[in-house]
Amino acid sequence: MSSADPIIAKPHYWEDAVSHLLRRDRILKKLIPQHPEVWLTSRSAPFVTLARAIIGQQVSARAADTAWQRLLEAAGARPSPAAVLRLGADGLRAAGIAQRKADYLHDLATHFSERKVHPDRWSKMDDEAVVNELVSIRGISRWTAEMFLIFNLQRPDVLPLDDPGLLKAISLHYFSGEPVSRFEAREVSLAWQPWRTVATWYLWHSLEPVPVQY
DSSP states (O other), rough: OOOOOEEEEEESSHHHHHHHHHHHHHHHHGGGOOOOOOOBBBSHHHHHHHHHHHHHHSSHHHHHHHHHHHHHHOSSOOHHHHHHHHHHHHHHHTTTHHHHHHHHHHHHHHHHHOSSTTTTTGGGSSSSHHHHHTTSSSSSOHHHHHHHHTTSSOOOOOOOOOOOHHHHHHHHHTTTTOOOOHHHHHHHHHTTOOOOHHHHHHHHHOOOOOOOOO
């Protein structure tokens, strides 16, 4: 499924984050022990993370995985900007990628190929600076940029309020299934700081045994 082997090592902050969340949040105190051998892993290629996040926008995990497999079949097991540009938007659509997402993937590949973005600098930039650079690419929303912060850069305190899975989990576990607003979700998350990424990860796991990786 991946163009690069995932980084299996636990993020250096993971145990500190878990200790904090177990102390501060009664829901996570119950959820975290249910998933003792899972943690955030990362794929090493920024282009792959972003391409997969684009494909995963606004679709189910199963649909995203199907579309990703189609891209791998068309562009090779290790998709690169050059491989996507060789296919072109028409080739991506012929491979079964939705038209709009094919256009977005082509634009992403163009940005990388023409060095309009600077992945070599992202690890040293703060979260908002990375987000601001990424959202200049067509098809990359704040949600997509936040998935990149979580899965590629492994930033510890990202709260993706545009993520339907996170809002669903907060609704289920904190509000007895009632719909929640972004304000309510943010209020719940105050106890998680500065480890909101880790809390989000466990809440995703409460819904899906194997959440989508990017």
